[in-house]
Every structure is written in C-alpha cells, then in structure tokens.
Amino acid sequence: MNIMSKKKFAILIILPIAMFFISLFLGRYHINPLTIIHILFAKLIPIQSDWSSTMETVIFKVRLPRILLAMLVGASLSISGASFQGMFQNPLVSPSILGVSSAAGFGAAVAILYSFSSFTIQIFAILFGIIGVILTYFLSRVYKTTPILMLVLSGIVISAFFSALISLIKYAADPYEKLPAITFWLMGSLSTTSTKDLLRIIFPMSLGIGGLLAVSWKINILSIGDEEARSLGIKTELLKGVIIFCATILTATAVCVSGMIGWVGLIIPHIARMIVGPDHRKLLPASLAIGSTYLLLIDDLARTVSSAEIPLGILTAIIGLPFFAYLIRKTKGRWR
Secondary structure (H helix, E strand, O other): OOHHHHHHHHHHHHHHHHHHHHHHOOOOOOOOHHHHHHHHHOOOOOOOOOOOHHHHHHHHHHHHHHHHHHHHHHHHHHHHHHHHHHHHOOOOOOHHHHOHHHHHHHHHHHHHHOOOOHHHHHHHHHHHHHHHHHHHHHHOOEOOEOOHHHHHHHHHHHHHHHHHHHHHHHHHOOOOOHHHHHHHHHHOOOOOOOHHHHHHHHHHHHHHHHHHHHOHHHHHHHOOOHHHHHHOOOOHHHHHHHHHHHHHHHHHHHHHHHOOOOOHHHHHHHHHHHHHOOOHHHHHHHHHHHHHHHHHHHHHHHHHOOOOOOOHHHHHHHHHHHHHHHHHHHHOOOOO
C-alpha cells in the first residue's frame, strides 16, 4: 500500500467517525458539547452526573439511534448500488433497478392505509420489496438463464407496476389523514425512528453487507461479462442470485425504516470509484464509508436547517441531481 493509498484509507476511516460525533452535537435541543462527551464517557467509566435526565434521553434515545440508522441506511444503499453497477455493467443502475423500492413503498402504503402499527408497516415494506424482486427475477428467466438486459427490462416493468399501485392507494386514501401520511413516508424520513428500529434492522443489514463484501472479488470478474466469467469457472447464475439477494435485503430493510430515498445508491458509488478505482474489493468498503457519511450529513441538514423537518428524498434529489451532472461532465462518461 503506497502513501496515497494509505491517505485515502485513513480518510475513509476518519470521515464517518468524525461525522458521527459532529452529528451528536446537532439538534434543536441545545446541549453543550463537553456535556455530551461526559454523558458518553459516563457509560464507560464512573463520572459524577451534573446533567439532567432529559439530556441523557435526548442523546441515547433520540440522536444516537437516528445517527446509527442514517449511517446504516446510507451504507446499505451505497454498497447495493455499487454491486449492481458492477453486475449490470452499467453506471446508471441504482438499488431500485429491480423494483424493490416501488414494491416496498406499495407494501408500506397498504399498511398505512389500514392504520397498522409502525412495526407492521416495516414488515409489509420488507415482504413486498422481496416479492417485487422475486417477480422481476422470474419474469427475466429465459431458458434457465437470466440475461442482464432481461433483468433490467423486467425490473422496469415491475417497478412501473408497483408505482401504479401506489398511485391507486393514494387515490383511494383519505385526503385528510392517510394521504399525507403515505406521501410523507414515501418522501423518506428518519424522524420517527427509535432504538427498536435499529435493533430490528441491524442483523439483516449486517447479513447483506457481509455477503456483498464476501463476493466483492467475484463482482470484478462478473463485470467483464457472463461468458468470460463462466470461462473462468464462476457460476454466474448463483453469483447473481447472491448479489440480488443481499442487495434486496439491504434495500428493502433501508426502505422499511426510512422510506424511499433516491440518488444515494446511484451517486455514491461514482464518488467512491473516483477515489479508489473500479476494483470492487476496494470500491465496496469505500462506498460503505462515503454512503454512511453522506446520508448522515443529509439527515443533519434535514433536521436543522428549518423549523419543520425536510424529507430526506427531497434533499438527496436537490443535491444529487446537479452533483451527478457534474460527475458526468468530469468523468466524460468514463466510469471504469
């Protein structure tokens, strides 16, 4: 590892850690930074308490779970996008390419329409997200193989189908109570998250991230084409299934706690690729670090820049669109 690589590695490690601690200091309820440090250390070593219980509740029950969830969601969407871009050999692919986001959004909209609990809403989002990808996968099957182009086209069809169903749900919803709740959820937010949400998603997200990191070197081979990968002894259908399964679990779980947040899984892999190159053994960990930092920054802006919280999907689109246009100009279409 040369000096430049060591610097990049150090930055990618320090960046999310620094953003984590900065985010603890941000919020409408002002707490002195030194007091926050004392509260954190009080959990490790005995320190005399000179702060109110309200401050401790704000740190451990409100800010800390939200910060960790934002980092997990950003990391999950980013590594899923990077893996799909390598598998599909296409820089315009995002985690929602196979219809998981639209299907998960429909599941959540149905649960909200029938006034189910927040936990049931999350379960519906995950289940329908998985169902959407299963429909895409079987629709794309051609003579016991799954061509990349057929996967993309099938994903577009399924995504459009569930988007239409979401519109139908919104049309049928009560315009005074249910429709605003469905619309706000679909725009993406972490405002209602809790420690329970964190505990629910940490295992499936860890499973998905670990699975993608384990096959990262095989994605390098898969990105050169199916025939070449098969000639090198790679079981391409099995590998695609593993990647799709892990990315689906990550995306559906992210959507179930944060709603539909666009552009993260599309843009972050490009930024990581500019920093560490196209090798997925480096690209996936870099996407994790940058994605977690990016969405945490977006969430900090969402909850601090105005009196009313801004939905995350709006901010990621406003920031993502011009930035992606800049990336296109800068890279001149060279993404490998």
